[in-house]
Amino acid sequence: MKWNDLRVFSVVASAGSLSAAARELGISQPTVGRHIDSLEATLNKRLFDRQSRGYVLSDQGLELLPKVEAMERAAFAIEESSQSDLSGVIKLAIPEITSRFLGKRLLPLQKLYPGLTIEIATSNQFVNLSRREADIALRTELPSQGDLRTKRVMSTQAAVYASHQYLADNPQALSDARYNDCDWILPLKEVTSKQASSWYAQHIREKNIRYRCGSLHVMMDLALSGAGLILWTTGYAKDVPGLKKVSPAIPSQNRDYWLVAHSEALNQPRIRAVWDWLVELLDKEQHRFNS
Structure with missing residues (x-):
């Protein structure tokens, strides 16, 4: 079960429609729908009644909502207590053509984690993540070697x-x-x-x-x-x-972009936090690349 699916479920339950939830979350309406479909498939439950006036919680959705809200409160509490401990240097390797696009969108990351220093290497050449030449790389090809974690985060035209x-x-x-x-x-x-x-x-x-x-x-x-x-x-x-x-x-x-990091690196809270933040950002921005 994915936390993002649960978070989107909570917003849709509050907003009452996919379009309103999409505006609140800053992502596209189809992306909101995919999160809801994914959660319903995972739980094998119908969480909403799709009505002409919007999405209305089903009995199973009403049962799930307070549990998700409790998880959100716990997550916020953990985040507040741990953010001050997230400090140090994070090395990002980003293709040159993408660097300006991301550079314009990184300020909220700095505000969220003020203890981090972000080093950005702009290159179209692969870096060696096993030797920690970078903590996180954005690539257009999947690596073939190494104990690496990968996630497809963006498709472009x-x-x-x-x-x-x-x-x-x-x-x-x-x-x-x-x-x-x-x-x-x-x-x-x-x-x-x-x-x-x-x-x-x-x-x-x-x-x-x-x-x-x-x-x-x-x-x-x-x-x-x-x-x-x-x-x-x-x-x-x-x-x-x-x-x-x-x-x-x-x-x-058409190209796919992948976030790549060494598996051990993602055990470090500061690297994991930046990884998760980038995944959220690029999911939010995907709509820009669809036409």
Whole structure:
């Protein structure tokens, strides 16, 4: 049984509908529904009557609710008594393209655990978690070796983007003519994923490539300046008002992201706390990557 399922159950019971619970929790309505379905399947009980006016607790739900509320009170008490003991350094290894996205969302973690110092290594290369080069890594591929814990936390899509100015000067960017008639900004081959590299080789002619960059952030700055088109993750692009999506999502560029940590490391309260916080954050933000 998952604690998150129980927590969502409590909020739905209070809010009376999936949509209201989703607003309170800051996650999508389908995610709320999945938590309820998961809990009902685990318990083999119908916890709500689905009615036109919302979700109403069934007799079995009414029986469960006070037990969950007692668990919540106990969890809050434990959290309050233990937060002051969570201190030290946490090393995160995050792909470069994801670092800016997460960097904008880490302040609540600092406020929740002020005793922690977060070190963020931005690299597209794997770190060795067994040698504790990082405590927690976010990866797009599952590791094949080591006593590691993994959790899929995010699925992303990608599309073609342009600045508003480039699009105004080059309206062909909105059609398939973009591949023959527009300027392109690509990453250097050594920082390109196999997934993206294959797509570039199939779609982008050498004569249309105006820049190759060793930094994905420089690619973004060039695109914003109007230098050309970029292939970019849709959820990350939503943080950049100056970019406009000019193509549908490209199925071949769908990616899964995994949190990875050494099993022993997760026995340390400060690492476990950050792991759990990241899982919650990325679940909350998943809706940004669905279109």
